[in-house]
Amino acid sequence: MTRPLAVLAVDDEAPALDELIYLLSGHPLVGNVYGAADANAALRELAERRIDALFLDINMPGLSGLELASVLGNFSNPPAVVFVTAHEDKAVAAFEVGATDYLLKPLRRERLDEAVRRVVNARAAEPAPTEESDEVIPVELAGLTQLVRRDSIGWVEADGDYARLHSSTGSHLVRIPLSTLETRWRNQGFQRVHRSYLVALQLVTGVRTTDSGVFVQIRANGASPAVELPVSRRQTRELRDRLIRDPMRSYRPGGDEH
Structure with a gap:
């Protein structure tokens, strides 16, 4: 080292x-x-x-x-x-x-x-960590420290200097800026879609374009119907490109997008 x-x-x-x-x-x-x-x-x-x-x-x-x-x-x-x-x-x-x-x-x-x-x-x-290694994030709730796996997180929402993780185990506030998670998780299948949102590409089920803007659909936390988040204009092209080429995603273009 x-x-x-x-x-x-x-x-x-x-x-x-x-x-x-x-x-x-x-x-x-x-x-x-x-x-x-x-x-x-x-x-x-x-x-x-x-x-x-x-x-x-x-x-x-x-x-x-x-x-x-x-x-x-x-x-x-x-x-x-x-x-x-x-x-x-x-x-x-x-x-x-x-x-x-x-x-x-x-x-x-x-x-x-x-x-x-x-x-x-x-x-x-030690061997270098591989991209397949999944990170865990410690979060505190009522004095209890809980470990949240990165692969359980569907999207992350900015909350001032904090970030709110939306995962299969619930919503968790952590003292980490969204920009930090964006950098750390980009190569792990996450994409910044808006100044307030970071999403897991593997849980994206569609992209919807309307007169009021572009929205990404995410099925996570057992939510039905899918959660819909806004996509900023400057992030739209990169999101579409990554959905097509990213091997970690489960999204299939053309099915849900309209």
Whole structure:
């Protein structure tokens, strides 16, 4: 791995978190370092940006570090996990959930250096993620963290700096701009059709042209009839082109379009 690591430090104790961020920030193999005070905050960070490794406390309110590491196992390309804890007796459980390393507090710089090198070596040995790998998006509802598979999402709606995912499991608000998802998912069969909408091409059932504009029809979430969303003039041609050539779609031109 040639680029510097993007690292997320997670600890519910502010002094410990500050020290961990400080030590990681000074490492020559580490680029960006982010911080989170609990597992839910960590999941939000993971949804918003690419993270190569978590340096993670074990005992935290809500989801523990071990539980968070188990959740990460559902990700298509999970970050490496290094536990940083004062508890010697959790090492076996930590490695059972796939930890790359296990550091004891108080931290020693040379031991942290070794952990970073292990992360770099582990990431370099991993195969590159394939386009077939399906992403999961962590969402929070009433204090519960739920994982939404990308292939269950029919369309995404802009909501200020947030995005609302419309999936087979319901509607979920996430703190990710629509433009970010557009870039991330374009090669996974999604198309921006309007400044407010991103759609899954495989769930498009038709394109309808009227005097008032162009509309794309999507059958998702068990909805019947299909949901209809507006298509902006500047996106119409690219949408039609992708519907014809995109191998991930189930749409058949000519059947529903009129």
